[in-house]
Amino acid sequence: MKADRVRKVADLANRRTRERFGRFLIEGPQSVREAVTWMPDSVRDLYVQAADGPDGPRIAGETLTSIVERSQEHRIYVHPASEAVMRRISPDCQGIAAVGDADAVRATAQGTQLPEKPFVAAFWQVRDPGNAGTVIRAADAAGCDAVVFVDDCVDMLNPKVIRATAGSLFHIPVMTMGVDEFFGWAGEKVLRTIAADVYGTDGREPRELPEALRDQDLAGVGKAVIFGNEARGLEPGLLGRCDDIVRIPLYGKAESLNLATSAAIMLMSMAMSSHIGTM
Template sequence: MEILSTQNARVKEWASLLDKKHRDKLNKFIIEGIHLVSEALRSDWDIQYIVYDTEKGIPAELKEDIAAYDGGAQYVAVSQAVLEKCTDTRTPQPVFAIVHKRNALLSSLLKEDSAIVMVLDGVQDPGNVGTIIRSADASGAKGIVLGKGCADLYNPKTIRSTMGSLFHVPVLEADLKEVLPAAKEQGVKLVSTSLQAETSCYEYDFRSGGWIVIGNEGKGISAETAELVEEHVLIPMQGQAESLNAAMAATVLLFEGMRQRTLM
């Protein structure tokens, strides 16, 4: 299939996915570039369309992944103008894909015995959300819970920041007021950071798992969430910086958890 006009109805739908309200309505999102499309193919996500530059053809780097992919994606060649209309980056990528959303199940996260799960409470910066997902993937966390008020998981900036880790780690978008009490009923320990905490994150025992809660960049975790958190840890610092940003704090805790669980 080939589409050259930016006025094509299908093209208009693809471009609309740059807007959250249309992503929510259609339950689909757009990913840009060879790396992200490759990760989606390798992870067997439900891809509806793979769209590429009609002059350049399907990127050679994707052909092996496409050959191994079991899904029913449609392949569409388009003009440079269509690529520009449908992509968020300043320099349009030679390929993009339309992917169906996939929300993790709370039951699947709770099945993981002694798991490390990252919980985000009002983290609003797409770069921070994406970086935390990437760190969770790299450190072997079993999932991420994205509470209301966080940056949209499917925002193009969030997706780029995950560097493909979105396709590797289960992400549950949910109301923390419902999810966290349910997790606690199943024996999950909730731990967060606090400048007033007496226990260092390097003294805390992550070996039995726990759900690590990271709050808003400026305000921290909400009052409702704070009432549910049982454990608080301090990230020791020697310099003059008052604190770390949300993504850096999450990464420190995730990798300390990994160190204790796999390297000790």
């Protein structure tokens, strides 16, 4: 493979390169497998480690072979490459990487038909790629129908985000919206907006999560739970526009929970309680 091409692919780790070419990088067996399985139309090229054999290149190992086989049912170009080339594409890719089409991912997210009473996880100004990926994974585990990144968040196609989602980026539509757009969209979909926040506003104390979980008004409706920035939480102006404010009770001496942990606890508790409610 030409050095120029390898460099271009590796360069997709940079936001500017992603924006310029409308492409992004998917690294490692788990992410590539989930992309090929759940969003094959978003995958353009697949790079896989192979050794030269008497009958042409031999793909290294069963895991990689099965991913390549799955990709061949779709219009994905498979490029066998040496171990050294794969390492140059991405040092962490464990023998397999793919190039995705950013517009196709966005179109899939925008085009997803949400169910009648959707369960949405929204994040305002999430900035750390590891956190962003982890919260997408938590939203997926909780059975959320969509994730919305509100306002100025980290690029969801950053390779560190994708790695931290452990494939969940390809399971669940992830949309990006401004603040007004988010509240407009939530209104249109008749979603109850629930701020996850420890402090609330001057006039409004947050309700404790266990109490909110027993509230039938919350269980039986479409809802969007919105979480704030890692350091600053949610702005008062934004809190004021939400229908509810809910906080996770702290029973010990810990002063706080981090964003990823809070999101996992709140989304999963709501999921468990509404699944019990409908059993």
